Amino acid sequence: MLRLIPFFSTETQLIAALRRAEGRAHKVVYERYAGKMLAVCTRYCANRADAEEVMIDGFMRVFEKIDQFREDGSFEGWIRRIMVTESLMFLRKSKQWRQELPLDDVTVEPDYEWADASLNETDLLRMIAQLPDGYRTVFNLYAIEGYSHAEIADTLGISEGTSKSQLSRARMMLQTLVKKAELGASGQAQIRKDTYEKTQRTLGR
Known part of the structure; x- marks a missing residue:
């Protein structure tokens, strides 16, 4: 069953519009997934302001790397993996997250x-x-x-x-x-x- 998306008939059309760097496609993706992805980033960053910053960087990465999405899996899952990666990059920069214990x-x-x-x-x-x-x-x-x-x-x-x-x-x-x-x-x-x-x-x- 095809999912209807505002401005686009299917997710495939939405992804195609992202590849054309259409601003309305960026807006639709952000509005559709921002809530879920902020929750993902908050689980890693804890501080909401940091999580919001990471999430925004994550969406920028999604738009930059959209050509790397092969459509052989979940688009939401692909976005989520990018958000996790961005969160880990942020934590590495903080230099305080690696609390290693023997x-x-x-x-x-x-x-x-x-x-x-x-x-x-x-x-x-x-x-x-x-x-x-x-x-x-x-x-x-x-x-x-x-x-x-x-x-x-x-x-x-x-x-x-x-x-x-x-x-x-x-x-x-x-x-x-x-x-x-x-x-x-x-x-x-x-x-x-x-x-x-x-x-x-x-x-x-």
């Missing part, structure tokens, strides 16, 4: 069932944003983008052991954040219950 620093095997089924995506993304840059980068590449440790090591210029170490640390930190969130939620529920019971007693009910 394997013997990981003294506790994390519980991989750390995510409560009731935890929504917004809460999870907020917790991921709290991770140190190195942990967050490896976690995103492994758990969300589906990279192997070998691919992460090659992409980031680190060892596979470091990749595994940072992933373990990231998962342990997330597990801790989830537990804190659960305790906070139960605490708030107890406060509401106590307040309700006190109110009922005050009212003589």
